[in-house]
Amino acid sequence: MNQVLTETIRVTGLFGYPVIHSFSPAMQNAAFRALGLNYIYVPFCVHADNLGAAVESVRALGICGVNITIPHKERVIPYLDWVSKDAALIGSVNTIHNYNGTLKGYSTDGPGFIRSLKSIWRSPSGCRAVVLGAGGAARAAVYALVKEGADVWVANRTFLRAVELARSINTATGADRVVPVDLLGDDAKNALLRADLLVNCTSVGMYPNVNEQPVPEEWLHPGLFVYDQVYNPLLTKLQKSAQQKGAETSGGLGMLVHQGAASFEIWTEQTPSLDIMYDAVLGAMGAGHSEL
Ligand SMILES: NC(=O)c1ccc[n+]([C@@H]2O[C@H](COP(=O)([O-])OP(=O)(O)OC[C@H]3O[C@@H](n4cnc5c(N)ncnc54)[C@H](OP(=O)(O)O)[C@@H]3O)[C@@H](O)[C@H]2O)c1
Known part of the structure; x- marks a missing residue:
């Protein structure tokens, strides 16, 4: 019709x-x-x-x-x-x-993210996830991941925002599953080297700044699944770097x-x-x- x-x-x-x-x-x-x-x-x-x-x-x-x-x-x-x-x-x-x-x-941001993640990877239940960012998209992703049973390290450029995000989700869920780390420090690197899942909820790499990525390529590794919520461009610099290091990836279109x-x-x-x-x-x- x-x-x-x-x-x-x-x-x-x-x-x-x-x-x-x-x-x-x-x-x-x-x-x-x-x-x-x-x-x-x-x-x-x-x-x-x-x-x-x-x-x-x-x-x-x-x-x-x-x-x-x-x-x-x-x-x-x-x-x-x-x-x-x-x-x-x-x-x-x-x-x-x-x-x-x-x-x-x-x-519907959190449910949309989880539906998309499950359709191309697996359930995040039991996984170790690093979420980059502490804005609206990150809050929705962290909460959705915790509800699914993941442990989450939230890494943000402005560390205090990561601390506040972790505190509010831990308090609201009654589960101590979110740990704040400074995006620019060794704690973020160490968390990522041990993670199964990386979710980029920063705007880094989004058009027109397509040659930027939120973490160094050396922090990425095989066995990591990288979900970049940025969908323009469809294939971000972060995804390209992750693929070069043997990781599987998805952009945010899903x-x-x-x-x-x-x-x-x-x-x-x-x-x-x-x-x-x-x-x-x-x-x-x-x-x-x-x-x-
Ligand atoms: N695929 C989808 O359906 C979907 C849905 C929602 C959002 N998104 C995407 O998710 C991203 C974030 O959206 P949002 O609504 O959460 O935005 P937001 O509230 O403005 O948050 C932006 C985040 O990016 C960080 N950031 C910005 N520039 C940075 C830089 N140069 N280096 C390091 N960190 C930087 C900010 O850190 P500070 O706290 O330090 O400023 C903040 O944590 C956007 O790219 C958006 O397109 C996609």
Whole structure:
């Protein structure tokens, strides 16, 4: 079914600033069309000063739901009627669902990451993971890994942010499984040399800084699986270095698709085609939104 632009169409979208480079509209609209759903996904460029009014417009206009991206994932929480336990714990919402006028907030970043990781590697249960970064993506990844039963060393350039992240997740989960380390010190190197899994949740290596990597190549080794959450470029410098050292790798495209699929399921209660979502993102990248 083609999207029919009458008042019966269900509107979804994205609130962020900026949103021009997002692949989500291509990905979600392709998935709606493939299932014959009369839904549409629209990018909305929302300045921080207008966030409260924008969220209230979801209710006022009967918008079905929206994704929330940088820089609003944390600041959006006070405007919602209800927030899932996991989203409250990591302090981040990337999906709003307008449920009969009640605005509910979820985070699909962690589940999207774990679904993607399991589809290309294995369950992280029992593994030793090093997570680079202490921003929103790192919080979601660390919490999701701990819930899956991994032990996590979180390494950040600003060490105090790693300390705070580890403290809050350890307190919230009641499990002492997260250890903070300084990204620039020997503790990070030693943790990585003994790790099974490395997850890059920094923006290092992201377009246009494609010749940068967050850790030296000497710290990488065979037996390590490297998951770089950066998806533009598809093959990052970190992945290339890891492959040269005999490690297996993945970029962040799978996570992008899986977190989008999880939002789609919340809004529609249907399961989208992952293949169609992958193809749509790759098509949008090829259309000139990235360096590809
Ligand atoms: N694949 C997906 O679906 C997906 C989803 C979400 C995010 N991501 C990616 O994950 C990355 C992080 O996103 P975010 O939302 O967590 O961003 P964020 O909150 O801004 O955090 C950025 C992190 O990167 C670190 N960092 C930045 N520049 C650095 C440098 N030159 N050297 C070392 N560390 C540096 C920061 O360290 P400091 O604390 O020291 O500043 C911070 O820990 C982005 O590349 C984003 O595209 C991917």
